Amino acid sequence: MSSQSPTADDLATATLPPLTMPRLMGWAAQQYGDKLAVSDGGREVTYRALNDLRRRAGKACMACGIGKGDKVAIWAPNSLEWMVAAMGAQSVGAVLVPLNTRLQGAEAADILRRAGVVTLFTVGRLEQGAPTDLLAAESLPDLRRTILLDAGQGEHDLLLWDAFLEMAEAADPAAYTAAERSVNPDDIADMLFTSGTTGKAKGVLCSHQQNIRVFANWSHTVGLHCDDNYLIINPFFHSFGYKAGWLAALICGSAIFPLAQFERVRLLQAIAEHRITMLPGAPSLYEMILAAPERDDYDLSSLRLGVTGAASVPVQLVRDMREQLGFDVVVTAYGLTESTGVVSICRPEDDPETIASTCGRAMPGVELCCVDPESGAVQPAGEAGEVWVRGYNVMQGYHDMPEATAATITAEGWLRTGDIGVLDERGYLRITDRLKDMYIMNGENVYPAEIEKLLYNLPGVQQAAVIGVPKAPQGEVGMAFVVRKPGAALSESDVRSYCADQLARYKQPAYVLFVDSLPMNASGKVLKTELALQAKEYLAAAKEPKA
Incomplete structure (x- = not known):
C-alpha cells in the first residue's frame, strides 16, 4: 500500500531525551535545575524539587506494594499532585489510568474493574459528588487503597497525600533505584480510555518511549521552548492536557501553570498575571475568550503560541486568534488517543491559508494515507477516504480487547482512525468529518x-x-x-x-x-x-x- 511518506526536512527531528519517565525526570532536573517547573495555587516548584517529589512519590508507591505492571488510577482535576502521583507510579513501572472527572460512579467503577486498578488517587469531591460516595456500592475487587490528593478534605479511613508521601521513608533506597532502572522504554506507561461514543470505552495502551518520542517531536515542531509559560486548561485525563500538556512542557523545560477547571474570568486573570505564552485548546476555548465581554480588561499581550484542532476549525477563528488575541504562531493539528495523541500538524512557517484550512502533514516518521472504507483502495490526492496512520505513534493495542485491536490495526500496522479526510498533493491533511457522523x-x-x-x-x-x-x-x-x-x-x-x-x-x-x-x-x-x-x-x- 502506498502512502504519503515524511518529507526530507522532517527527517531532522528533535534531539530525543531519555525515553522512560524516571530517566526523563532525572535528565530534566539536571538540564533545568532551579528553573520554575510548576506553579499551582501559589506553590512554586523547581525542576530539581519536582524530581525530588517524583522520587518520593515513587518510593511511597513502592512502600504501598505498587510494582511493575500494576494499574494506578487518578480521578482528579489538574494539579501539581496529579503530576507527581502519575510520575511516581510510572517510576516504579506501574501503568497510569487517568479517569475523566465527569464520570458517574458506575462509569468510573467499570473502568477501574476492567483495568484491574489496585490504587486510586482522587479528591474529596468531583463534579458528580464525592468519589467515595459514588463508588460506595460498586464491587472493586482489585482496589486495595484510595489516596486523597487534596489534604484537608479527606475522610478518616482514607490515606491523605502528605501521609502517603511520608511512607517513602519505609522504602529501601537501593530497591527503589533498581525499580527505576528496570523501567524500559517499551514498557506500557499508561492506559487512556476512549470516550466510548461508539460503544464501551476502550483502554488505549501506550509505552514510555512512544509518549516521550511523540511529544519531543511535537514540541520541536510547534516551537515550544524553555522560556514558555504554559497554561494547561485541557484536562490531565486527556492526551491534550497530559501528553501535549505537562509532559511536553517537562521535555522542553517550560513553566507549567495547571488550571483545575475552566472559568472564563479566572482564565483571563491567569493569562495576565503569569504572562502566559502557550495556550493550546479546542476551538471552543478561543471562541469563548474572543466572545468574553471583559476581555479588554486583561493584558493578553504575552500570548505567543496557540495549538488547536478539530474536524471543524473555522478560517475566521484562526484569523481572530492572530489579529484580536495577538498570537504570533497558530497551528492546527490532528490526532487521537490511539495515535498517542498526534498524527499530523502544521508547521509555524506554513502560509496562513494552509494553517487555517488543514491540520498539517504527518509528524516526522509517520505515514499517512486516505482509504476508501468500502474497497480498501488508497485514494489519490484530493479524494476523501478514511484516514489510516502507521508509525511509532500507533498504540500498542486496546487493553484486554484483542478483537477490537485487530479491527482497528491492520496486519500491516495501519491504524484505522474512523475519520474521513483528504490529502493534497503536498501531503497536507484536511479532516472532513467522523465516519460515524456522516x-x-x-x-x-x-x-x-x-x-x-x-x-x-x-x-x-x-x-x-x-x-x-x-x-x-x-x-x-x-x-x-x-x-x-x-x-x-x-x-x-x-x-x-x-x-x-x-x-x-x-x-x-x-x-x-x-x-x-x-x-x-x-x-x-x-x-x-x-x-x-x-x-x-x-x-x-x-x-x-x-x-
Whole structure:
C-alpha cells in the first residue's frame, strides 16, 4: 500500500531525551535545575524539587506494594499532585489510568474493574459528588487503597497525600533505584480510555518511549521552548492536557501553570498575571475568550503560541486568534488517543491559508494515507477516504480487547482512525468529518463538518453543530444547532438563505434550532450524542397536534 511518506526536512527531528519517565525526570532536573517547573495555587516548584517529589512519590508507591505492571488510577482535576502521583507510579513501572472527572460512579467503577486498578488517587469531591460516595456500592475487587490528593478534605479511613508521601521513608533506597532502572522504554506507561461514543470505552495502551518520542517531536515542531509559560486548561485525563500538556512542557523545560477547571474570568486573570505564552485548546476555548465581554480588561499581550484542532476549525477563528488575541504562531493539528495523541500538524512557517484550512502533514516518521472504507483502495490526492496512520505513534493495542485491536490495526500496522479526510498533493491533511457522523440524504453522503465550517463564517454565529436526523422519504436530513453571538439578531431565515446561497440542496439543513450553548465534554468537543437526544425531543414535540 502506498502512502504519503515524511518529507526530507522532517527527517531532522528533535534531539530525543531519555525515553522512560524516571530517566526523563532525572535528565530534566539536571538540564533545568532551579528553573520554575510548576506553579499551582501559589506553590512554586523547581525542576530539581519536582524530581525530588517524583522520587518520593515513587518510593511511597513502592512502600504501598505498587510494582511493575500494576494499574494506578487518578480521578482528579489538574494539579501539581496529579503530576507527581502519575510520575511516581510510572517510576516504579506501574501503568497510569487517568479517569475523566465527569464520570458517574458506575462509569468510573467499570473502568477501574476492567483495568484491574489496585490504587486510586482522587479528591474529596468531583463534579458528580464525592468519589467515595459514588463508588460506595460498586464491587472493586482489585482496589486495595484510595489516596486523597487534596489534604484537608479527606475522610478518616482514607490515606491523605502528605501521609502517603511520608511512607517513602519505609522504602529501601537501593530497591527503589533498581525499580527505576528496570523501567524500559517499551514498557506500557499508561492506559487512556476512549470516550466510548461508539460503544464501551476502550483502554488505549501506550509505552514510555512512544509518549516521550511523540511529544519531543511535537514540541520541536510547534516551537515550544524553555522560556514558555504554559497554561494547561485541557484536562490531565486527556492526551491534550497530559501528553501535549505537562509532559511536553517537562521535555522542553517550560513553566507549567495547571488550571483545575475552566472559568472564563479566572482564565483571563491567569493569562495576565503569569504572562502566559502557550495556550493550546479546542476551538471552543478561543471562541469563548474572543466572545468574553471583559476581555479588554486583561493584558493578553504575552500570548505567543496557540495549538488547536478539530474536524471543524473555522478560517475566521484562526484569523481572530492572530489579529484580536495577538498570537504570533497558530497551528492546527490532528490526532487521537490511539495515535498517542498526534498524527499530523502544521508547521509555524506554513502560509496562513494552509494553517487555517488543514491540520498539517504527518509528524516526522509517520505515514499517512486516505482509504476508501468500502474497497480498501488508497485514494489519490484530493479524494476523501478514511484516514489510516502507521508509525511509532500507533498504540500498542486496546487493553484486554484483542478483537477490537485487530479491527482497528491492520496486519500491516495501519491504524484505522474512523475519520474521513483528504490529502493534497503536498501531503497536507484536511479532516472532513467522523465516519460515524456522516449521514446519507437521498443517496448522497453529507459531512456535517463542511456545513459547520460554513456556518461559522455567517455573521452573528458564535458556535454551530450539525447532525443527521431521520426523515422520510429522504432517509436523513440535516439539523443545525446554532449559538448566536451576544446581541446578534440572527433568524432562521438568515441561516437558511446563507446555506442556500453556498451549499448544494442536499447539504442544506432541513431544521435550524437556536440554542444557548452546545453540550461539550471536558476536552471541548461537542457531544453529538446529546444533540441527537435534543433533536429527538424537538421532532417528537413538532409532530404533536396543536391543542
